[in-house]
Amino acid sequence: MIIYGVYIVSKSGGLIYNLDSNVPRIEQERSFTYPIDLMLDYDPKKVSVVFNRKDGINVGHVLTAVNGMPVNGNTLEDGRDVETMLQNSENYPVNLKFCRPKLTTNEKIVQASTFYPLYAFASQLSPEPKSSGIEVLEADTFTLHCFQTLTGVKFIIISETGLSGMDMLLRKIYELYSDYVLKNPFYALEMPIRCELFENKLKVLLEMVEKTGINNLDK
């Protein structure tokens, strides 16, 4: 079983902790001839595909390497600009490597705070009285499990689809949170969690769950 990430969102909607374990990075490499048949956006921070797709290279994918040379922002490692290089027909055929961009820390914070209103809407739009917010959200590539404590802290696990017993894992993480975060005298509520002990225990827990399955957790 694969767990892609664990997020903790405070009661005011800010991301206070996140752990990425096991995020697969699938890279697509392909050789191109002039003119290149992908529309690229040359942003100073990243070069990304904005139109057309090919052999697993989709819109939104980011250029990571040209002829095996890593790309930083929109420049190559040796200082050449990617845009001028790709527009010069003499440099072709060229080998480009693309991959799906990873979420940056800022984007993670944004996504965590996006989830907060979704949770609230879900409980408001309920056809039955007294509904909670989103507990399970499933897409074709992952499942999100969310557990909200009585104090409003949300624990979120993103895992592969079709796993059971995630509720128990969420409660186990809550236990770790109360033991190693809330009892830490240097931790202020609502602030990002920087507790080494908590982090270690969480990693051990996730490792154990990934190796031996969820049913071996002691209750």
Added chain:
Amino acid sequence: MTIYHLYIFDKFGTMLYYAEWNRTKKSGVSREEEAKLTYGMLFSIKSFVSKISPHDPREGFLYYKTNRYALHYMETPSGLKFVLYTDTAALNVKELLQQLYSKIWVEYVVRDPLWNPGTPVTSELFQTKLDEFIKQSALYGIRNI
């Protein structure tokens, strides 16, 4: 198992159809407002899912569950969105929505010469056929509280 209500939106977010069966709680706003709220929420969920997904999603968002109900979502390539609220025990809702699309929507709305795409559906034939279809489905069942 039960079915609460159904929304059909077009790709611009216009509510084309709304029907309800066993709904017990109103959200306290008008139907149009509620439809807008639902569409807005789904729009955010869609972008949330595509951002947070570890791989490239194909269908993207499928459903979410709370402790009281589940919202199932199906989008056709043309951007038509079917949103079905059921209870949490409902199974195979995806297949039900696909059948609803091919057997009811295509037959009685798309082939209706009086219907203009992008306008709410008022056809009585569609209404009765949809009602029949939902009530015959295994999901509709008897309401257990």
